[in-house]
Amino acid sequence: MHASRKAGRFVRHLAARGAIALLCATSAQAEPPYPARPLTLIVPYAAGGTTDVVARQFAVALQRALGQSVVVENKPGVAGTMGATALTRARPDGYTLAVMPISVFRQPFIQKTPFDPATDFTYLARITGYTFxxxxxxxxxxxxxxxxxxxxxxxxxxxxxxxxxxxxxxxxxxxxxxxxxxxxxxxxxxxxxxxxxxxxxxxxxxxxxxxxxxxxxxxxxxxxxxxxWTAQRSPRWPDAPTLRELGYDIVSNSPYGVAGPKNMEPHVVRILEAALRRAAEDPQHLAALKLHDQDLMYLDSAGYTRYAMQQIAREKTLVRRLGIKAD
Structure with missing residues (x-):
């Protein structure tokens, strides 16, 4: 009888271990290793411009953070929205990302676009803005x-x-x-x-x-x-007046970030969010920002998403105020 109880406990132990192994296998299957291959970062401007030069240094920093290659692909045109358009056709697996300029939030109010910035993207991190x-x-x-x-x-x-x-x-x-x-x-x-x-x-x-x-x-x-068009004079070019000094209540710095397609897996978003922050704060990227007189304007995924929704409303108001539309 004693041996029978021991055998029963042993069987239950094996069953429990089997259940844990099955759970782990199921979890591993649900969350495959990421990233397992190179990523593409779409830059929606021509090579050699401000965004491209800084983005390439950012891509190098992101490679270090992820342990995978990050290939920069230039897609210029349509007011910097070609990256957003490409994301609507990309799989939401975390291997295709795009730099998202502020024009992505504006263009749908100017002309018909193949995307809705409020619903079609996963906003991962706001990175920086420009000196114009x-x-x-x-x-x-x-x-x-x-x-x-x-x-x-x-x-x-x-x-x-x-x-x-x-x-x-x-x-x-x-x-x-x-x-x-x-x-x-x-x-x-x-x-x-x-x-x-x-x-x-x-x-x-x-x-x-x-x-x-x-x-x-x-x-x-x-x-x-x-x-x-900065809020204060640039230490790099102190002789250049701001628009405010010239009598215009205008500051234009056009913050931008990185996004992926909609419906990305939460564990991929978490990995990317952490890596994007490390890349944004990487000394090589910070040096590139300083060289181009840009400030780090980092926001995490939740913060960038809130910013995007607020900016969509602001751009709608701006387009109506200026009365602009595509030719």
């Missing part, structure tokens, strides 16, 4: 912003400026400024800062509304800022 400004060639006769205004008033519709794309933040800020000054100027959209600045250097446009990728050319004495 109006920049001219160093040999331009415009020594300050008021010189540009005078020239534009004297020749309505004859002064051309470039931006990194139609209805991007630099374009909309220039629209606001032109509206406040009652100017008629010619806008030339490009696929990114690099193309705009090349056109400026070739004297095909007279001014660029650009990000801080213009800074290396400013530092080299080839370009000159007429103003910056």
């Amino acid at each position: 400004g109006a920049v001219v060639r160093a040999d331009s006769p415009w020594q300050g912003w008021h010189d540009f205004l005078a020239a534009a008033r004297a020749r309505p519709g004859m002064v051309s400026y470039g931006s990194p794309g139609q209805f991007t933040s630099p374009h909309l800020t220039m629209m606001e400024l032109a509206g406040k000054e009652n100017l008629t100027v010619n806008h030339v959209p490009f696929k990114g800062d690099a193309d705009c600045l090349n056109s400026l250097m070739g004297n095909h446009v007279q001014l660029c509304a650009a990000g801080s990728s213009a800074g290396t050319l400013v530092d080299a004495g080839k370009l000159r800022w007429l103003n910056l």
Whole structure:
């Protein structure tokens, strides 16, 4: 009888161990190892611009955080929304991510888009924002912003400026400024800062509304800022006035982050969220931000999601106020 009880306990023990093993196997099956292969990070601007240069340093830092390669893929066009469009076709497995500029929240109110920013993405982390400004060639006769205004008033519709794309933040800020000054100027959209600045250097446009990728050319004495759109003067370019100093209550820094497709697995989101934070705070990425006069503006997944929902509402109001729509 004693032996029978021992045998019964042994059988129950084996059954319990079997149940635990089955549970672990089921859990392992439900949560496969991640990441098990390289990731793609889509940058929705042309190579060589501010976003691309910083994003490539960020990708290197993300590789270290994840232990997997991160391949940067440029998809310029449509006001920086091609990455968002690509996410709508991607599997929600965590292997396709995209840089999400603020224009993703704006574009659906301007024209029909294949995505809804409120429902179609998993917002993983907000990373940083830009330093924007109006920049001219160093040999331009415009020594300050008021010189540009005078020239534009004297020749309505004859002064051309470039931006990194139609209805991007630099374009909309220039629209606001032109509206406040009652100017008629010619806008030339490009696929990114690099193309705009090349056109400026070739004297095909007279001014660029650009990000801080213009800074290396400013530092080299080839370009000159007429103003910056930051809240305070930049320590790097202390002679450039802010829009507030020039009498406009405007600050434009266009925060951006990283997102994936909707319906991503929670355990993948947790892994990515932690890795994205480590990458954002990585010294190599921070050095890239400093070089381009950008601030770290990190938010975790929950915080970035809240920010996205708030920004969608703000962009809807802005589009209505400016009365803009696609051609």
